[in-house]
Amino acid sequence: MAVIRIEDFFYAYPPLLPEGQPIEVLHGVNLSVERGEFLAIMGPTGVGKTTLCLSMNGLVPQATGGVARGHVVVLGHDTRTTPVAELATRVGIVYQDPESQLFCPTVEEEVAFGPENLGLDPAEIAERVSWALQVVGMEAYRQRSPSHLSGGQKQRLAIAASLAMLPKVLILDEPTAGLDPVGQAEVFGVIERLCRERRMTIVMVSQDAERIARFADRLAIMWQGRIVRVDAPPRIFTDQAFLEEVGLAAPQVSELAVALNRRWGTGYRFTLLEEAEEALRRDLRGGQISS
Amino acid sequence: MSLLYDLYQPGDSWLHRLDPRVKFIFVLCASLLLLLMRSLWVMLIALVGAQLILLSGGISWRRIGWVWRMTLPTMVLIAVLWVIFYPGEGQALLSWRFLRITPYNIAEGLAVALRIGALAFILFIWLFSTSQSALIRGLVALGLPYTWGLTLAMALRYLPTMAGIFQLISDAQRARALELDQGNPLRRARAHLPIVVAMLITALRTAQNLSLALASRAFGAQRKRTHLHPLHFRPLDGLLLAGILLATAALLWARLALGLGQEPL
Known part of the structure; x- marks a missing residue:
């Protein structure tokens, strides 16, 4: 069953100047995401990935204004007509910049902010805060100021703040951009746990091809305001011509496969390091290729 | 991080446990009394009292020193300028052209300078011992x-x-x-x-x-928000608040009806 259904969605931001033209960003997006699925979205800068994310929790067009056509339906709610505050209990969103989404003086207050807005009982808020911090492994930092956390910890906190609203869908807009490798691993560790243990529906914009190949069920490619292809990551990452056309890079190990195929005429199509290791060991032993 | 950005000193002293509303009302009452009085002795008592409250509340010497470093230059400047530009009454200790230094204007200058220090320290009793969120919750509970x-x-x-x-x-x-x-x-x-x-x-x-x-975190979803740590007004808070209000009323009456603290000396 589709949890998110986007049909012919068109969106243009309001003009910057009164006499200007609306800024068209999305040109008829079609996409559907199943319950418990991890869908990754990739695309070059400026193709509308963030705008698409914001349309899934109603901020586009409700908070941004502008012109919207078509439908974005999340868990049966049209995001153009359902109030954002109501959607917030169903759709959690984590933005790219942790600095502008963490505004409370302590970690626990940051996580409690959403449930407090819902007017929940303090005991239930405390329960949600503890649960969300435990899921992201941040219980030890309850009284810490968010500004004293590392980049990876800040994004884990942002995820916890979303989880405390008990959403069914989590949208992550490039949550690892600008993080060091440790921070990236921390964030992906949390996302992996949410997928594996809680079967949460996740939509994530990322340029991290290696990790998308490892974790995502499907990969959607955005290009010039449209979704141009949705497929299993290995099928997309081994399609070199397509990737070149849309200006994206495959995981390095897939590029290695292309180079080996060119060199030896083999037909490797691996996207994960383990797959490459296994295939190369097997073929080296079998004598199909030589070192 | 600079103290300027992070005034709160975490702790569990009586001062920290005190309801933020009581502390805020104390700041208002004490400030009102200090602004109405002119006595050097009252200012001195207020300044020493504020230090004692801060120390008994577990506020570090570092923070107290920081307030002194911030206020002392202004206090000295005010005391000196006051003595120079406000000719005092009574017998002059030194008289030269427009300059007329008397025990009265020295006391007055010192009282004004000490008042600045006392006001600052009383404000910092509230700011050093109240977390940012408790501070805001207190103000919101008072109608903000x-x-x-x-x-x-x-x-x-x-x-x-x-x-x-x-x-x-x-x-x-x-x-x-x-x-x-x-x-x-x-x-x-x-x-x-x-x-x-x-x-x-x-x-x-x-x-x-x-x-x-x-x-995206449901801000504005409900007219009435709840809090993870709601404020609890304990009996001790009530007792202290009653004491503060009674003392303020008594001192106000003494100031206005009896002229307490009206003169610098």
Whole structure:
């Protein structure tokens, strides 16, 4: 069953100047995401990935204004007509910049902010805060100021703040951009746990091809305001011509496969390091290729 | 982090446990009395009393010293200027042209200077012992609209962030040969223009992202918000509040009806 259904969605931001033209960003997006699925979205800068994310929790067009056509339906709610505050209990969103989404003086207050807005009982808020911090492994930092956390910890906190609203869908807009490798691993560790243990529906914009190949069920490619292809990551990452056309890079190990195929005429199509290791060991032993 | 951005000193003393509303009302009452009185002795008692409250509340010497460093130059300046520019009554200790120094104007100058120090320390009793969120919750409980409280909390939260961004942009512009420390004040101010423009753009972008983050966490969903740690007004808070109000009323009466603390000496 589709949890998110986007049909012919068109969106243009309001003009910057009164006499200007609306800024068209999305040109008829079609996409559907199943319950418990991890869908990754990739695309070059400026193709509308963030705008698409914001349309899934109603901020586009409700908070941004502008012109919207078509439908974005999340868990049966049209995001153009359902109030954002109501959607917030169903759709959690984590933005790219942790600095502008963490505004409370302590970690626990940051996580409690959403449930407090819902007017929940303090005991239930405390329960949600503890649960969300435990899921992201941040219980030890309850009284810490968010500004004293590392980049990876800040994004884990942002995820916890979303989880405390008990959403069914989590949208992550490039949550690892600008993080060091440790921070990236921390964030992906949390996302992996949410997928594996809680079967949460996740939509994530990322340029991290290696990790998308490892974790995502499907990969959607955005290009010039449209979704141009949705497929299993290995099928997309081994399609070199397509990737070149849309200006994206495959995981390095897939590029290695292309180079080996060119060199030896083999037909490797691996996207994960383990797959490459296994295939190369097997073929080296079998004598199909030589070192 | 600088004390300027992070005034609260975490702790579990009687002062920390006191309801933030009681502390706020204490600040208001004490400030009102200090502004109405002129006695050097009253100011001295208030200043010493504030130090004792801070120390008994577990506030570190470092923080108390920080307030002294901030206020002492102003206090000294006020005391000196007062003595010079306000000719005192009574017998002069020194008289030269317009200068007329008397025990009265020395006491008056000292009282005004001590009043500045006492007011500062009384304010910092509240700020050092109350976390930012408790401070805002207290003000909201006293009738401040929540959105105002949140705005205040965010302004405090983003002060160090904005200071960091300012430093970053300044360094980046300096690396491109912008001279910020050269020339007269007007030239220096003009040199800061590119930094101010970049800061404004950054601040606007942050504000926009922040508004999206607030909306996506159901801000404004309910007219009445709840809190993870609601304020609890304990009997001791009630007792202290009654004491503060009674003492304020008594001192006000004594000041207005009996003229207590009306004269510097």
